[in-house]
Amino acid sequence: MSLAPDITEQIARARSDLRMGVPVVLTGPQPALVMATETLVPQRLVDLMGLGGQPVLAITARRAETLKARVYDGDLARVELPADATPAWVQSLSDPADDLRSPMKGPLSCARGGSVRAHRVALQLAKDARLLPAALVLEMAGAEDLARDRGLTCLPLDSVEGKLLERSPLNPVVHARLPMEVSEAGRLHIFRPEDGGEEHYAIEIGRPDRAAPVLARLHSACFTGDLMGSLKCDCGPQLRAALAQMGEAGQGVLLYLNQEGRGIGLANKMRAYSLQDQGFDTVEANHRLGFEDDERDFRLGADILRSMGFGAVRLLTNNPRKVAMMKESGIKVAERVPLKVGLNRHNAGYLDTKARKSGHLL
Secondary structure (H helix, E strand, C coil): CCCCHHHHHHHHHHHHHCCCCCCCCECCCCCEEEEEECCCCHHHHHHHCCCCCCEEEEEHHHHHHHHHHCCCCEEEEECCCCCCCHHHHHHHHHHHHHHCCCCCCCCCCCCCCCCCHHHHCCCCHHHCCCCCEEEEECCCHHHHHHHHHHHCCEEEEHHHHHHHCCCCCEEEEEHHHHHHCCCEEEEEEEEECCCCCEEEEEEEEECCCCCCCCCCEEEEHHHHHCCCCCCCCCCHHHHHHHHHHHHHHCCCEEEEEECHHHHCCCCHHHHHHHHHCCCCHHHHHHHHHHHHCCCCCHHHHHHHHHCCCCCCEEEEECHHHHHHHHHCCCCCCEECCCCCCCCCCHHHHHHHHHHHHHCCCC
């Protein structure tokens, strides 16, 4: 029946539930109850422990490396919860905020063998919800009955695994004229993903020729840099310099992608900033949180460019990964245009790390 939510809508519902601390159930040969650790409340942990079985804390291999936890499953580890586990203990393993004050978390017993499909999906759902990448997972035979009795969202594991790997289609919503300081011939286009995620924007300057490479920039949202003038990064100066170049050229497209903090969200970016204040560089901070160096998907930019009729770009970027992802997505990169602005004493170390560890051409 069309009134029932499809798998995409069920996943969106599950993301929302996890953000609010509500468990979700993954169904299939090995059904499991899943909770996000960031939004865990004491009573729900008590209830989870009372269900029997062996609940585990699923964490990424990056976070496990910091905790010195044994990784038997490639990209993740399953830390077995002791019978006296508390929310504080669970969250101390999930959140690196007190790692330096309390570096010894173990000894930790990690599960090995068996399927980790549910655990991998749980971690991806937490990431997609912009939460810390850590989840409590309890495999249990009666999970579906529990979901029905408690009104919990159920996701069929076979369906959700494939869907989480897909990129949600972006649909144009509206566009309108937007005179700006850099050019009065501006137009703002709004694109909305079908999976209920954040919208993305395209700022078009002038009327670029669709048959020629367009001057373009893929710019990831940066609340602190773009809006607040933060000196910890070079995002704000890059945004303004790119728009200024397009204004001078009389044409261009700036894609403003809502992938804050290299795709981990603003709250997690602030956690990374806090870790940087403790002496870790930007890459080390991401790893301690359990994320990769960069979680963004620049293919979104290629999708938007194609939908606007562009097939080739002169790309304003210092990041070779953006160039590679454009090419892999079928957008020709006729030229990489350097964008070296914004260096100051507060971000010199950050930019050096981007060059040394992330390959940025600075």
